[in-house]
Amino acid sequence: MDNKIIKTLKATIINVIVAFFITGIIIGAINLLAGDQIEENISIINKVSIGVENKGEKEVEEIQLVDDDTGTKLKNYPEYGTSYANIEIPKIDVNLPVYFGDTLDVLKKGVGHSSGSYFPGEGGSIIYMGHNSKNVFRRFSELQKGNEIIVKTSYGEYKYKIYDMQIIKETEVDKVPVQHEKEILMVYTCYPFNNIGYTTQRYVVYAELEE
Amino acid sequence: MKGCSLIIRYLLIFILMVSIVAFAFINISSSTILSKDYVLSKLQETNYYEGIYKEILSNFENYVGQSGLDESVMSDILTQEKVKDDVNVMIDNIYEGADKEIDVTEIRDRLNENIKEKMEEEGVKAADDTAIETYINRICDEYTKTMTHTEYEQNINNVFMKILKFSQIGRKALLITMLVCIIFIFVICYKRLFKGISSIGISLLSSGIFYIFINIYINTKIKIDAITVLNSSISNTLRTIMNNIMSNVANYGYILFAIGIVLIIFGNLIDSIKYKKEEED
Numbered sequence: 414m415d416n417k418i419i420k421t422l423k424a425t426i427i428n429v430i431v432a433f434f435i436t437g438i439i440i441g442a443i444n445l446l447a448g449d450q451i452e453e454n455i456s457i458i459n460k461v462s463i464g465v466e467n468k469g470e471k472e473v474e475e476i477q478l479v480d481d482d483t484g485t486k487l488k489n490y491p492e493y494g495t496s497y498a499n500i501e502i503p504k505i506d507v508n509l510p511v512y513f514g515d516t517l518d519v520l521k522k523g524v525g526h527s528s529g530s531y532f533p534g535e536g537g538s539i540i541y542m543g544h545n546s547k548n549v550f551r552r553f554s555e556l557q558k559g560n561e562i563i564v565k566t567s568y569g570e571y572k573y574k575i576y577d578m579q580i581i582k583e584t585e586v587d588k589v590p591v592q593h594e595k596e597i598l599m600v601y602t603c604y605p606f607n608n609i610g611y612t613t614q615r616y617v618v619y620a621e622l623e624e
Numbered sequence: 625m626k627g628c629s630l631i632i633r634y635l636l637i638f639i640l641m642v643s644i645v646a647f648a649f650i651n652i653s654s655s656t657i658l659s660k661d662y663v664l665s666k667l668q669e670t671n672y673y674e675g676i677y678k679e680i681l682s683n684f685e686n687y688v689g690q691s692g693l694d695e696s697v698m699s700d701i702l703t704q705e706k707v708k709d710d711v712n713v714m715i716d717n718i719y720e721g722a723d724k725e726i727d728v729t730e731i732r733d734r735l736n737e738n739i740k741e742k743m744e745e746e747g748v749k750a751a752d753d754t755a756i757e758t759y760i761n762r763i764c765d766e767y768t769k770t771m772t773h774t775e776y777e778q779n780i781n782n783v784f785m786k787i788l789k790f791s792q793i794g795r796k797a798l799l800i801t802m803l804v805c806i807i808f809i810f811v812i813c814y815k816r817l818f819k820g821i822s823s824i825g826i827s828l829l830s831s832g833i834f835y836i837f838i839n840i841y842i843n844t845k846i847k848i849d850a851i852t853v854l855n856s857s858i859s860n861t862l863r864t865i866m867n868n869i870m871s872n873v874a875n876y877g878y879i880l881f882a883i884g885i886v887l888i889i890f891g892n893l894i895d896s897i898k899y900k901k902e903e904e905d
Contacts, residue, residue, distance in 0.1 A: 425892050
């Protein structure tokens with residue numbers, strides 16, 4: 414009886430080893446034939462996964478204005494899509510958050526900051542935009558030269574004085590130039606203000622730094 | 625001669641194992657991602673219809689500010705029922721090869737009506753003749769895009785139809801292969817039939833080990849619960865389906881492993897008893 418059990422055990426162990434060996438061959442073959450492709454696909458999937466998982470874990474560093482050889486600039490720029498300032502235009506009762514970015518999703522929340530332009534205090538062109546809806550810039554037509562625009566950021570408060578207003582075509586990007594010689598705030602919205610639907614014109618307000 | 629039959633037996637075990645793995649794979653796919661009923665039940669379970677409805681409304685809101693109007697123009701232009709119907713149209717296109725299109729007439733008419741009402745109410749006018757039409761077209765395109773993800777739709781439909789066709793043929797072919805392998809194993813082991821049973825056990829055991837390995841490997845390498853594709857509703861449903869598939873893979877692995885072990889022990893035990901008896905006789 415013992416002999417039979419030993420024999421059975423021996424045969425079973427051999428069979429199990431054979432089963433593992435066969436599995437090993439299959440896995441080895443798959444790895445040899447498509448290992449790189451599998452690894453590549455997994456890394457693509459994980460890139461998306463990790464991006465989502467890490468959201469919110471990243472520490473938000475304080476935005477500061479610093480001077481270096483190239484001039485005054487921000488240290489720790491705000492994350493795209495986040496609010497970093499408030500824009501106040503007392504003449505038309507505007508007080509809205511400013512978000513870094515210019516997508517439709519951003520503009521839904523408030524005023525957008527064109528990502529290619531400078532930030533307040535950096536000494537260049539700052540380009541803001543907003544919808545011409547009731548809650549945003551519908552009353553832009555009431556603005557006049559000399560009116561004030563205040564931008565309150567976490568690193569300082571900036572006052573600008575309006576010196577010009579222009580109606581431009583959406584394609585005339587040279588009318589809202591990005592330069593680094595003088596701090597100019599350009600705020601634009603769709604024109605005409607009482608328009609319904611898609612428009613191809615923009616109303617731009619130009620303001621220079623007062624203090 | 626004995627060596628030759630041993631090689632053939634192991635070759636058959638190997639082919640049987642590959643066939644079992646492939647057959648189980650087709651079974652898992654057919655009962656999950658390739659099954660229309662399964663996908664519909666998962667869409668229901670993960671509140672996909674409600675999620676995608678909210679997603680579309682949120683996308684519509686992006687266009688409100690741009691239009692110079694407020695949210696009220698978007699009211700009642702879309703219902704969750706309409707979204708559900710259109711999702712089912714897409715599912716029919718994928719699983720039944722139908723060529724139905726998303727109908728946006730209702731959305732177009734209601735939006736047009738709302739805008740006209742609002743214009744009269746606020747005393748505003750359109751910039752030009754095409755401004756409102758362009759705007760409505762954009763909203764309708766946004767809806768169709770969110771529902772179908774146009775750039776992927778055609779590819780998905782084509783691939784799915786091929787996979788569905790292939791899986792049906794593949795299942796039959798694999799069943800025949802498995803039967804042939806089992807018959808040949810018993811033919812080779814005709815003197816010791818229970819050795820044949822343990823040979824089949826080896827194939828089942830290796831298939832089980834393979835599936836357990838795959839389950840561990842994928843769960844270690846991929847963070848399924850963090851996968852994000854296109855939007856949160858699709859991602860949520862996809863994650864649920866993937867987790868479900870992985871648990872099916874694990875279950876198949878454990879079941880095949882257990883049956884394999886039982887057959888190996890049973891085959892060897894009976895074989896050793898019988899063989900000993902024959903030796904003694």
